[in-house]
Amino acid sequence: MARNIVVLSGPVAAGKSSLAAGLKVEYSARVVRTRLLLQERFAALHQAGDLNERRALQEFGEHLDGQDGGAWLAEDVTTVAQGDEPLVVIDSVRVLGQIEALRERFGRRVWHVHLFSSDVGELADRYDRRRTESELHELGSYRAVQENRTESEVPSLAQHADLVLDTHRNTQADILVRCAARLGLLADLDAALVDILVGGEYGSEGKGNLAFYLAPEYDLLMRVGGPNAGHQVPTPETNTHRSIPSGASANQRARLLIGPGAVISPRVLFEEFAETGVDPRRLIIDPQAMVITPEDVAAEKRLKAAIGSTGQGVGQAAARRILGRDGDRSILAEGCEDLKPFLGSARQVLAETFAAGQRVLLEGTQGTGLSLFHGQYPHVTSRDTTAAGVLSEAGISSRRVRRTIVAFRTYPIRVGGPSGPMGGKELTWEDIASRSGLPRDVIVERGSVSNNQRRVAEFDWTLLRWAADVNGATDIAITFVDYLDKENQNAYRFDQLTSETIQFLEEVERVAGAPVSLISTKFSTRAVIDRRDWRGHVLT
Template identity: 50%
Template sequence: MSKGERVLVISGPIGAGKSTLAQGLVERHGAHRVSSRELLLARMGERSGDRRTLQEAGAALDRETGGRWVADSVKEVLQRQEGPPRLLIVDSVRIASQAEALRRALGSRVVHVHLSAPEQELAARYEQRRSRAVSDSEGTSFEEARADATERGVETLAEFADLALNTHRHPPEAVLVQVACLLGLFGRDVERLVDVLVGGQYGSEGKGQIASYLAPEYDVLVRVGGPNAGHRVYEELGPYTFHQLPSGTRAAPRARVALGPGATLSLTSLQQEIADCRIEPGRLFIDPQALVIEPSDVAFEEESLRKQIASTAQGVGMATARKVLRTAAKPQVRLAKELEELRPFLSPTREVLEDTYAGGGKILVEGTQGAGLSLHHGDYPYVTSRDTTASGCLAEAGIAPGRVRKTLLVCRTYPIRVQNPDGGDGTSGPMSRELSWDEIAQRSGLPLEELLTQERTSTTKRQRRVSEFDWSLLRKAAALNAPTDVVLTFVDYLAASNRSARRFEQLTPEVHHLIEGIERVAQAPVSILSTGFGFQNILDRRAW
């Protein structure tokens, strides 16, 4: 359906954010808003009135018409509309019979959204709005307004809504994103043999474990990025963190592994992983154009970026900057082809990929970090030194977009960022609705000590910051990556009981509710879930 074929009906108590949502849709999507106040005044033949008077008049009309007066008024508005059809917002309905009458009159054109918030927050919002009011429409106190019988029962409408949101946990922009996606307001010969796995938040989404789980299905595993990203894999003998090689290197011993021309290499880390994984020439292919990090790059970042923006200070950014400077770089840039130690593994990634295409083999590209840290699309300067989107990963690997079959976007139930820097007055960057690990422990039932121990960065071992699920960031990541599938990790952080789930239906209702929202906003199915660490905690719902 087009925008004009939809009628959004909003319900919720005073102060829940109904008008904010409506105004956001007007400004962002060109919707047309009609308020029940306006409709009521028109019925009364009046131009103004205080809240109590309007509540009494509305209640009388409801009794007289069985709630049909709102639907009749909306139909009149629709008949008067001129020009191209527009989304019509009804702000708001207050009883079930009003909503039911609208559905009877307009059928499938109606979408009903209910907003709510804790009573204390509703009161604070109401008084704040009341203090700014320029008319007498907010003359009554919050307690008086809520004492109205219809107002007291408005929360029952959540049961009949297509979407119910708590605006205490969802800021206005997140509510707007979810509702816009519910309404469908966001607009999506070579053999497609490449799947891309990327982060949807600020990194540390659990991509390593997912990549390792998927790896046995592929012929070639490609890792992009550099050693500033650590991907932890939980194996039978304990966890192992990959900084340079693909995370499925040990899980899929028959797969070839490749580091593309856009990779940034720490010789020490790379050689250690080659030894740990017992990689022989003929299995690992390092592109000759891959960039080598120098000790001076690490020293520079240790002195500046670590204190300013909590950088991992692995030298990746400085090495990349020198690469951009080309012949003007000091010291001169060294590429992989110049290192004798890497000679047995050197081979143009393009050739390895073309051979795989010719044989019909499948390729997994493992991205690092997340969309919120993209150099171009993140909150600059609190970003990494590369583009972390699927497009950026493909460019680093040397893979054409037309080769892509699936794009998997990995997201945590609670996004994290690294802790703010020590010894400096900088920050690691903004987060929406930041929480404490104590609150996560209380919500989930997981031990606080376990969370604090687990939630340290793979590379620098710093404590992580955590926040509510960021719906605006998800929409941004979805727009940048166009995922075909979403992977939801850390599901046990919603409730510890989810760790014992072995089937989708065994997960808690909160998980099901979150998945519904993610699929609506990302416009892609949640195909894989992780309920803990280890392959036994992965629920695979893929249809491919």
């Protein structure tokens, strides 16, 4: 038996069918049309006449109601509502006896929603507009409809309804959300279904490897940011993700989403599809994401020399978005012909995901130390790279967040050139090779986008504390522990790490005030020591 039965009442043209259609689309409701039930009963009686004409339909309905007070509708609904549908919508009822019979049979499953318009003239206008489109042979005017005694008394049903809505003062979308709220159909806003992964330093913290590892536990993989950040993943042939979520290949069933705050280069996106083999049909791009043009890239050439920018046009595109608010939406994804096959509302995708109780992995790019607002200006990127900034770009409330994982390298890096200061003492790659015991030619540290030789420094404990705080870290991920000691490459459990590494990780926990839940020992599919006491979904 259906768990909820929504009974709609209201004058002709009040918006009942539109609400029923909305409940069907958004909440998979089964819609039962009393007009069709009447026609079936009429045909079963082998009556002569045309029940596709409104007047005849009104009169036959009155005939049935006169026989049993409207109980016939409850009988018919019982027949069609035997399945386990979560929601059945009856469009519509016309007399109180029909509602009382339904309540008597189905009890608290029944929700009565009454629609009306405070502007009666609007009902007449709606009726005139729909007369040519209706499946019924309509009457000549709205006044003629109201001449039927039963129809004229329909407004009195409002006093018996659980919810009364004015369709003159509300849009169809407003009516739908108000009805859904009353029925308890809206997703719980406190359901914490989102886990965030952000960088705690200056980018290149190994987030791609971590996202690849975590991805199989999620239903939706989401990314924001722009193509100035490349995340490498440990596929058989190493791939770099610059737009597509990094876990796409690790979880073939997950949907992929790029949020409205993202900046997209169509050229980079299609190259990425070709390189990674990710099915483009899985990807959804919000129409309000910004598109990079060749002119944006050209405009950033000077920044490469000035601040070590990757020069991908992301900042220029963001500036153009801010300055170009003259009504021209062609600068957005919705105005790009190449991106139109991917367009879909991130808001809608997230709402559906949350309503279904599904989990989201939200992947940030770059690192907290590069935040436009919180990094050391001007040596920053063009966006806020903190967890709060990532949520803003995605359009996700902080109430949805369950875990915030902040990733740190054992030796933070910045891109080569005049890319800005680092808190720890700057080192050479020969220093790292000497300390770790790794051959120098094994340590190849170049930017995945710029290909510039990276700079490296001592671990920054002050940055660790601040980044853990500003991001609200619930978990810390530490990567490149093989740079502490090459023996860590052979560790698959925490206790197999060197004693010096364990001491380092314990101190990280004390300073950050959060557990080190994920430890990356090298770049491979089995390179993450997992110490979490939580999961997304249990893998099947």
